[in-house]
Amino acid sequence: MAFFGNQKIADSSHSKPKKYVNRQSLLGLLFAQGSAVLLHFSQAPIWLLLLAVVVFIWRLQILRSQWSFPNRFVRLCLVIFSMAAVVLYYKEWYALEPMVSLLIIAFLLKLLEVDQQRDALILIFVGYFVTASAFLFDQGIISTLLGIFVLWSLTACMVVLHGSRIQYLSRRTVRMVSVLLIQSVPLMLLMLFVFPRIGALWSVPIQSSSAVTGVSDSMSPGDFSQLTRSRKLAFRVSFDDDRIPDPSQRYWRGLVFTEFDGRRWERPKGANLYKGKEPDKTEFIADGPTFNYEVILEPTNTPWIYSIPLAEVTDKRFIRSAANEMWLRDPVTQRIKYKASSTLNYRTRERDERLKQSLMLPKGYNPRSIEMAQKWRRESISTENYIKKILNFYNQKFTYTLSPPKLGQHTVDEFLFSSQSGFCEHFSSSFVVLMRAAGIPARVVVGYQGGKWNDADNYLLVRQYDAHAWAEVWFSDKGWVRVDPTAAVAPNRIEQGLLDTLSVADQDLLEHSGLPSFDWINRLSLKWDSINYRWQSWVLSYDQDTQSTFLKKLLGEVTSTRLAILLIAPGMIMLIIFGFFTLRNISKPTLRKVKLYQALIRRLERRGVPSVAGEPLTDHCKRATHTIPDKKDLIHKLSHSINTCLYSSEDDISNHSYKELKQLIHRL
Amino acid sequence: MIKKILNRTWKSFLHNWLKRRIPRQSSHLLRHDNIFIVPSKTGLGFVVLIILLWLLGTNYQNNLILSVTFLLLALIVICIHHTYAQLSGLQISVTKTHPGFVGNKGVVDLLIKRQNLRAYESVELAWPGIDPITISLIDESQCSVSLSVPLTYRGRFQPERLKVSTHFPLGLIVAWSYLDFDAPVLAYPQPVTSSVQPTKQLLDDTDDVFHQPMVAGHEEFAGLREYYPGDSLRSIDWRAMARGQGLATRTYEDYVSQQYWFDWQQFEGMSREARLSRLCDSILQQENDSIYGLRLPGLNIEPGQGEEHRKQLLEALALFEWEKNI
Numbered sequence: 001m002a003f004f005g006n007q008k009i010a011d012s013s014h015s016k017p018k019k020y021v022n023r024q025s026l027l028g029l030l031f032a033q034g035s036a037v038l039l040h041f042s043q044a045p046i047w048l049l050l051l052a053v054v055v056f057i058w059r060l061q062i063l064r065s066q067w068s069f070p071n072r073f074v075r076l077c078l079v080i081f082s083m084a085a086v087v088l089y090y091k092e093w094y095a096l097e098p099m100v101s102l103l104i105i106a107f108l109l110k111l112l113e114v115d116q117q118r119d120a121l122i123l124i125f126v127g128y129f130v131t132a133s134a135f136l137f138d139q140g141i142i143s144t145l146l147g148i149f150v151l152w153s154l155t156a157c158m159v160v161l162h163g164s165r166i167q168y169l170s171r172r173t174v175r176m177v178s179v180l181l182i183q184s185v186p187l188m189l190l191m192l193f194v195f196p197r198i199g200a201l202w203s204v205p206i207q208s209s210s211a212v213t214g215v216s217d218s219m220s221p222g223d224f225s226q227l228t229r230s231r232k233l234a235f236r237v238s239f240d241d242d243r244i245p246d247p248s249q250r251y252w253r254g255l256v257f258t259e260f261d262g263r264r265w266e267r268p269k270g271a272n273l274y275k276g277k278e279p280d281k282t283e284f285i286a287d288g289p290t291f292n293y294e295v296i297l298e299p300t301n302t303p304w305i306y307s308i309p310l311a312e313v314t315d316k317r318f319i320r321s322a323a324n325e326m327w328l329r330d331p332v333t334q335r336i337k338y339k340a341s342s343t344l345n346y347r348t349r350e351r352d353e354r355l356k357q358s359l360m361l362p363k364g365y366n367p368r369s370i371e372m373a374q375k376w377r378r379e380s381i382s383t384e385n386y387i388k389k390i391l392n393f394y395n396q397k398f399t400y401t402l403s404p405p406k407l408g409q410h411t412v413d414e415f416l417f418s419s420q421s422g423f424c425e426h427f428s429s430s431f432v433v434l435m436r437a438a439g440i441p442a443r444v445v446v447g448y449q450g451g452k453w454n455d456a457d458n459y460l461l462v463r464q465y466d467a468h469a470w471a472e473v474w475f476s477d478k479g480w481v482r483v484d485p486t487a488a489v490a491p492n493r494i495e496q497g498l499l500d501t502l503s504v505a506d507q508d509l510l511e512h513s514g515l516p517s518f519d520w521i522n523r524l525s526l527k528w529d530s531i532n533y534r535w536q537s538w539v540l541s542y543d544q545d546t547q548s549t550f551l552k553k554l555l556g557e558v559t560s561t562r563l564a565i566l567l568i569a570p571g572m573i574m575l576i577i578f579g580f581f582t583l584r585n586i587s588k589p590t591l592r593k594v595k596l597y598q599a600l601i602r603r604l605e606r607r608g609v610p611s612v613a614g615e616p617l618t619d620h621c622k623r624a625t626h627t628i629p630d631k632k633d634l635i636h637k638l639s640h641s642i643n644t645c646l647y648s649s650e651d652d653i654s655n656h657s658y659k660e661l662k663q664l665i666h667r668l
Numbered sequence: 669m670i671k672k673i674l675n676r677t678w679k680s681f682l683h684n685w686l687k688r689r690i691p692r693q694s695s696h697l698l699r700h701d702n703i704f705i706v707p708s709k710t711g712l713g714f715v716v717l718i719i720l721l722w723l724l725g726t727n728y729q730n731n732l733i734l735s736v737t738f739l740l741l742a743l744i745v746i747c748i749h750h751t752y753a754q755l756s757g758l759q760i761s762v763t764k765t766h767p768g769f770v771g772n773k774g775v776v777d778l779l780i781k782r783q784n785l786r787a788y789e790s791v792e793l794a795w796p797g798i799d800p801i802t803i804s805l806i807d808e809s810q811c812s813v814s815l816s817v818p819l820t821y822r823g824r825f826q827p828e829r830l831k832v833s834t835h836f837p838l839g840l841i842v843a844w845s846y847l848d849f850d851a852p853v854l855a856y857p858q859p860v861t862s863s864v865q866p867t868k869q870l871l872d873d874t875d876d877v878f879h880q881p882m883v884a885g886h887e888e889f890a891g892l893r894e895y896y897p898g899d900s901l902r903s904i905d906w907r908a909m910a911r912g913q914g915l916a917t918r919t920y921e922d923y924v925s926q927q928y929w930f931d932w933q934q935f936e937g938m939s940r941e942a943r944l945s946r947l948c949d950s951i952l953q954q955e956n957d958s959i960y961g962l963r964l965p966g967l968n969i970e971p972g973q974g975e976e977h978r979k980q981l982l983e984a985l986a987l988f989e990w991e992k993n994i
Contacts, residue, residue, distance in 0.1 A: 121710055121839070125717045128740065132721050135732035144732060151736065155743070155838070162839040164790045165804045172787070176837060180746055187742035192735055201727045334728060539731050571745075578749055 019117035025161045026063060028168035029120055030056060032153035033111060036127050037104060039134040039146055043097070045089055048104060051082060055108045062112075070112050078109055100133050120161055127154045139335065141535045152177055190570055194551070194563070197544040214300045215254050215446050215467055219265040221411055224425040225402050230464035233298050234448055235306065236533050238459040240292035245308060247450060248494050249344060251470065251482060252306040252462065254447035256323035258357050262365035263411055265429060265444045267323075268357060284324070286310045288345035296337045296536055303328045305338060306447050309482070310346035313338060322354065323443075324480075337540045348479035350441075355474060358441035366412040366433060373437035383440055383475065390434055391488035394427060400490035424493075427485035428469040441474035445482070450497045457530035466497065592658050593645040596665070600642055603668045617643055631668060638664055686829065692848040695761030697783070698832065702845045703755050705748055711840035714744065744840050751841040754834045755791065757783040758805075760847060763812065767854035767986070769948075773816040774825060774853035781810040790836045796828050817853060822944070823990025824852035856986045857941065859949035864934050892916045927971045928960040930981075940992075944985050951981050964988055 021029070037044070037052045061067040070078070082105045090098040107126045114120050131150045134143060156177045160168050167173060214234055216223065235252075257265035290312075297305060305318065305326045315338050318326045361370070380386035399421040407414045412430045415422055428444050435442035449468035451460040470484040487494045542550075548558065555562045601611050601620070609624040621639035625632045641661055645653055690702045707715075718740050725733030759781045768774035780803055782788060787806045794800035795817050803811055817827045833844035892905055895915035905916045930950050935943040947962070954960055961971035962981045967988070969981060 121713070125713060128717060128736070129721065129724075132724065132733045132736040135730055135736070136724075136728055139730070139732050147732070147736070151739070158839060159837045162790060162835045162837060163804075164802050165806055166789055180743065180750065180837065181739070183746045184739055184742035187745060188735060188738040191738040191741065192731070195734075195738065198726060200729060201723065334730070542731055543729060 020115055021117055021120045021161070023063065024166075024168045025120060025157060026059075026114070028153065028157040028160050029111075029114070029123060030059060031168070032150060032157050033107065033123070033127055035146070035150045035153055036130050036134075037108070039131060039143060039150055040100070040104060040137070042143075043134070043137040044101060044104060047085055047089070048101060051105065052108055055111055059111050069115075075109070075112065078112075082109070096133075096136060100130075100136070103133065104130055117161060120157075124154050124157050124161075127157075136334070139536065139539055141532055144535070144539075152181060155181060187571070187574070190567075193542070193547070194566055196563070197547050199544065213298070214302070214464060215448075217255060217267060217302065219257060219425055219429070219444065219446060219469060220263055221404075221407050221415075221422075221425060221429070224467055224469060225404065225423045227467045228402065228423070228465040232464045233529075234300075234462045234464050234466065235295050235297040236459050236461055236536075237293050237295050237451070238457075238533075238537070240294075243289070243291050244453075244460075245291055245342075245344065247497075248487075249308070250450050250460070251308060251445075251468075251484075252448040252451075252466075253309050253311075253325070253445055254304055254306045255325055255445070256472070257444040257446065258323075258354075258360075260360070260362060260429075260433070262362040262409070284310055284346060284348050286312075286343035286346040288343055290341045290343045292339070292341045294337065294339050294537070296335060296533070296540065297332060298335055299333050301331045301333060303331045305332070305336075307340045308342040308344070310344075310348075311340045311342045313340045315339065322351075324348070335536060335540060337537065346479075350474065350479065355441045358443050358474065359436050359439065361433060361436050366410045368410070368413045369416055369430065369433055370437040372416075373434045376434075377438035383473075386438060386440070387435075387473065387483060390431065391483075391485060394431075394485055394488045398422070398427075398489045400486065400493065424469045424486040427489060428471045431471045431483070431485040435471070435473055443472050443480075445470050445472050449484075449494060452497065452526075454526050454530050454533075456527050457533060459530070459533060461526075461529060592653055593642070593648075596642050596645060596658070596661055599662065599665045600638055600668075603665050607668065617646070634664065634668060638668070686846055686848075690829075690846060690848055692850045694850040695759065696845075696847045696849070698755045698758045698760070698845055700752075700756065702847070703752060703843055704845065705752055705841060705843045707744070708835060708839060708842040710835075711744065711842075714740065714840050743838065747838045747840045750837050751834060751843045753786065754788060754836050755832065755843045755845065757786065758788060758791065758832075759783055760793075760830075760832065762849050762851040765851050765853045766814075767856060767982075768819050769856045770819050770822050770858040772819060772858075774819050774855060775814050775816050776827060776849070776851050776853060777812060777814050779810060779812045780805070785809075789834075791832060791834045794831050794833075796831070800831075800833075819853065819855040821990075822855050822857050822941070822986055824987070825855040826852055854983060854986050856982045857944040857948040859952055860942070860945035861949050862935070862946040864946065891919055893919055928954070928958065929963060929971070930960060931963045932965055933963070940989065944988060948982065948985050951978060951985070954978070 034052070034056060037049070041049065058067060058070070062069060083102075086098055086101050086105070090101070092098075103126065107123070107130055110119065110123055110126070114123055128151070131147055131154070134147060156168060156173050159173060159177055159180075160166055166176075213232070214227070255267060258268050259266045291308065293308075295306070305313075305328065307313065307326055309324065311326065313320075313326055317328055318338065319328075321327055376389055377386050380389055397420050400423070401421045402423060404415075404422040404426060405419045407419065411426075412433045415426050415430050432442040432444050446467075446469045448462050448466045449470070450466050451462035453459075454461055468486070470482060470486065472480040473483050475481055484494065551558045551563070551566075555566065597617065600617070604620060604624050605611060607624070607628055609620070609627050611620055618639055621635050625635050628635065638661070641657075645661075690696070696702065718737055721733060721737040721740070724730070725737050761779050761781075762776060763779045764777040766775040766777070778793070780791070780793075782805050787804075789804045789806065790802050791804070792800035792802050793813060793815060795815065797818065798816070801813055801815060803813055805811060815830075817825075819825050827849065829846035829848050831844060831846055833842055835842050892908065893916065895904065895917050899917045903918050905918050908914075908916050930947050932943060932947070935946055938946070951960065951962070956975070957973060959971045959973050960981075962969040962984060964984065967984060969984060972980075
């Protein structure tokens with residue numbers, strides 16, 4: 001029986017069979033799992049990665065029959081130690097980070113137990129979850145691509161696990177898994193666009209260590225110079241149309257500090273919107289040209305956002321505070337996107353009690369400054385004049401530096417009269433103190449100033465070192481007006497940004513990007529950033545609101561019936577198409593020899609030699625040679641070859657000869 | 669109680685339905701009208717995973733997580749087609765059956781052929797209660813398997829429906845078919861040892877003496893052989909010893925017929941099956957060169973010799989009033 005491919009005899013009747021994981025699947029599993037853990041590289045603590053390495057080596061050694069499976073005691077120890085590590089590492093439990101870490105630990109330790117198919121399947125399922133949860137922390141292009149790769153390798157694992165002869169990294173696997181995934185993509189996109197979106201169901205913060213990134217909710221000397229050493233991205237802004245504000249107008253307003261205790265600037269107590277009463281609306285009058293823009297804010301772990309005053313944010317998630325700040329209900333723990341429109345010309349009104357608050361100074365602090373302020377105010381004819389005098393004072397005597405000397409108790413006095421060098425926080429703080437001492441309501445505003453324009457994709461890149469503090473002064477006719485004392489000292493800081501302002505010594509203080517600063521590297525990194533930006537705005541852009549607009553555009557009116565039709569119709573169409581092909585294939589498994597035969601007959605008929613019922617192919621061809629004598633040889637050849645095919649097994653017709661015969665028929 | 673009745677009703681319903689749907693044939697082509705597709709246990713677990721992922725993605729409004737969720741959901745749908753394609757187009761036919769004894773196993777040879785050039789991976793074939801055997805058709809276009817089947821009654825044993833199933837490629841979906849093969853396996857009675865000896869028949873009329881086989885006896889001198897301790901002193905060839913040729917033993921043979929008759933009547937008072945079992949055992953006990961016949965009510969098989977003869981007898985035992993047995 002030589003034609004039998006393989007012969008097997010089944011003769012076993014023991015109880016339920018246990019399916020063990022074979023070597024191939026296990027190697028695949030190790031590979032997929034390794035890449036899944038790698039996906040958490042940026043987020044997971046270092047000891048977790050070490051654990052992963054240990055577990056992988058252990059499992060590989062088991063595979064090589066060098067070591068044995070850990071016994072129950074060792075496993076218990078591993079579980080206890082890793083739990084302890086999580087408890088010690090994360091102080092805050094009610095967050096997603098420690099939970100994901102626990103998941104990864106379970107994922108890793110389970111590997112030391114896997115020897116049955118069931119375990120392997122559980123491991124793969126957890127692997128899918130671990131992969132998806134990595135997207136909570138990073139949605140960049142690189143992690144997306146890596147994520148796709150991990151999904152691919154996990155799916156390949158499933159395939160190998162259920163196959164008997166398929167190899168993990170064979171061409172067949174690669175093709176099969178890719179086909180499976182690619183075929184799934186259209187259906188996935190459909191569901192992604194159409195599947196009803198609902199809002200958040202519960203709130204568990206993602207980060208457990210809610211370390212604030214960027215501007216914080218108070219300002220003491222030294223805070224900003226620390227912050228501005230970071231090159232980290234704060235947010236990106238793209239403007240509608242081509243209307244972009246001048247560099248000197250790019251003040252991204254975040255928080256307003258009115259309380260001063262001699263050292264630290266803070267928001268007034270109880271001004272946190274959602275813990276107290278409703279915010280009172282102060283009137284804002286804006287006129288003049290507006291800028292429309294879209295901001296993608298990196299996670300800050302703080303609940304406020306940044307905008308150019310005077311901003312109008314239509315998004316219902318945001319609420320405007322009395323001091324004209326924009327607040328969210330929850331801290332920004334993931335990258336968010338918002339639209340705003342700003343008018344540069346505006347006037348504000350303010351309540352008297354709040355103006356009174358903006359005049360308060362701590363008693364017993366900075367006596368020299370207060371004395372000087374009162375003297376200078378008496379000498380000046382107007383508020384404007386007074387401000388000009390102070391700015392002049394800054395301009396002539398002060399230096400702008402990232403490493404100012406430390407200040408003692410009377411911070412403003414020491415800054416104004418002895419150190420005379422500082423950073424935006426020193427200038428804004430001392431300026432507001434001088435204003436208030438002269439009886440002019442003033443407050444400190446923090447946020448970002450400037451940003452780097454990315455020509456490649458027309459958006460503004462604002463980094464942490466663009467963090468800035470300035471002042472707002474109350475004029476009874478204009479309302480709150482921005483005054484930036486730093487601009488008086490270092491106008492370049494406002495016009496060109498921080499990097500061009502700093503002295504060489506100060507530039508060394510900045511975090512190194514790890515790359516030498518060549519022009520082409522800068523251009524390359526800008527290009528890369530713009531690709532990232534496009535991806536992020538694309539990934540982030542589709543939400544509940546976009547979905548409803550999209551559906552409205554598509555359906556006219558969103559009713560449940562129409563939605564159901566939209567959801568079901570493409571599925572039905574796909575099923576019908578699929579079904580059509582498969583059914584046709586099954587009811588008539590058209591053999592290739594039959595195809596060849598039919599093609600030849602059709603060709604001959606087209607050349608004017610109709611077939612006669614019951615006539616063999618050879619006779620038909622013979623007749624054809626009389627009608628088309630010039631193709632005699634070809635017809636003879638085809639007649640002979642196809643006749644041979646018809647009487648041989650389907651498997652004997654090689655792909656090559658099939659194609660060749662087809663071509664010959666076409667030449668007829 | 670109610671559960672039992674429901675179970676039985678369901679089973680009989682299923683049985684009848686399958687009978688109509690997939691009638692008994694000696695060859696089946698797997699196609700859309702005899703392949704059934706359902707999600708597997710793994711698939712249900714997968715759905716739970718998808719729900720969890722959807723919750724995660726929805727709660728954190730994360731489009732990438734939602735994409736993964738929907739990709740996996742789409743994967744299930746795509747998997748239906750791929751799993752179906754793993755069975756459809758397979759032609760399974762019975763080539764031969766090998767008999768066995770009741771209580772033991774018979775063997776059915778199957779030839780699995782594909783109708784196209786697709787690769788078939790991990791197709792499981794199993795009778796109920798037997799470990800499945802897994803076949804694949806990757807480069808080869810056909811393969812043959814021998815499946816053992818436990819025989820539970822005597823006669824022409826009809827195996828239950830063969831379950832042909834596959835979980836490939838992802839295990840989320842299982843495609844299966846219950847094929848009813850027209851493949852009767854001859855089932856011999858279960859052998860039971862008995863102390864009753866078969867009737868030995870001596871040939872009295874010596875018409876054909878020279879063609880009768882002989883056994884060791886006392887009548888006819890057959891020759892000399894070397895002496896072994898324990899041989900009777902009377903049979904020692906003393907004359908030969910006197911000639912100095914050493915100790916030799918004279919051997920004798922009898923003209924005795926070795927014909928045995930296995931007779932139904934010998935097992936008086938036993939049930940039909942008990943008698944058949946004992947007859948079966950007796951036949952199996954016979955040496956290859958012994959000559960034996962079989963007497964059953966209404967059936968007489970003349971004595972004969974050899975493997976073919978034995979098979980003939982066993983078959984007679986297997987088929988004796990077997991329809992009454994089911």
